[in-house]
């Protein structure tokens with residue numbers, strides 16, 4: 189298959205590499221020329237504009253967007269619009285708000301798949317977990333690419349109609365916030381508590397058979413190994429927050445109580461006051477662990 193890839197940052201480059209490794213062809217475009225050059229070095233055909241990208245794709249275009257959620261997706265779709273018809277498929281693999289995806293699916297001339305992507309840059313080798321919403325025929329058409337980008341055939345699933353992929357990913361992120369908060373509180377108590385503990389050892393022993401073992405806990409272990417038990421210069425400022433906010437808003441609309449997710453979100457907002465909480469410093473470092481997000485540091 190030939191795939192057009194727009195957005196070649198931390199996540200897009202991985203989609204390029206995994207798609208090429210599975211024997212498909214990739215035409216790659218990004219506003220940043222250096223990112224296009226990196227994709228070309230990996231074996232993709234470079235494009236210098238969206239016009240160029242669509243010209244290089246034949247009929248029945250398959251295009252994957254991996255640009256930041258929000259305006260960049262709308263701008264890209266506007267530019268693509270005149271090149272698309274009903275036999276084409278566009279995948280949005282970013283963290284778009286699900287209602288935006290429903291709107292885009294209605295107005296896009298191509299079949300539109302909203303694809304929640306989990307695993308982050310750190311999960312590149314293993315492959316991602318993909319939660320896909322949209323028309324069944326388009327999902328089936330893209331299955332060879334999903335097989336390549338995901339951990340394999342079990343790493344992707346069609347969730348339902350338009351919006352459902354990004355809806356599931358939004359709630360996944362709410363869960364992610366709450367889990368980070370729970371690990372953060374536990375390690376904060378261990379850090380402030382009665383014993384002088386090596387937190388890397390605690391995380392390591394928990395990761396070997398304990399009920400609470402997980403990838404996030406492996407990232408805690410990595411964070412303590414790389415930063416030290418006191419987390420060194422990692423600041424107590426946790427960035428991000430959009431997907432958690434949407435999850436909490438949806439909980440309110442559906443009248444489903446989400447006290448843990450809400451508290452984790454409130455902690456993030458509270459962290460911007462800078463009062464040194466250990467749990468917030470661990471959450472800050474974990475966002476680097478899974479997402480390669482920048483780590484605010486203390487002076």
Ligand SMILES: NC(=O)C1=CN([C@@H]2O[C@H](COP(=O)(O)OP(=O)(O)OC[C@H]3O[C@@H](n4cnc5c(N)ncnc54)[C@H](O)[C@@H]3O)[C@@H](O)[C@H]2O)C=CC1
Pocket residue numbers: 194195196197198199200217218219220223254255256257260261263264281282283284305306307308309478479480
């Ligand atoms: N980093 C992570 O852990 C994860 C990120 N995501 C989502 O994937 C999407 C991409 O994330 P990252 O790769 O981390 O971001 P990134 O910031 O590393 O890369 C975004 C790329 O898009 C390019 N870009 C921006 N506007 C563009 C436009 N109009 N046309 C063409 N290229 C454009 C930028 O130049 C950049 O190379 C976002 O929606 C993000 O929320 C999803 C799961 C995990």
Ligand SMILES: O=C(CO)[C@H](O)[C@H](O)COP(=O)(O)O
Pocket residue numbers: 283305306307308361364427428429430431432475478479
């Ligand atoms: O989707 C992700 C992980 O699953 C991204 O890393 C996302 O950026 C995390 O959300 P936030 O930026 O609000 O921490």
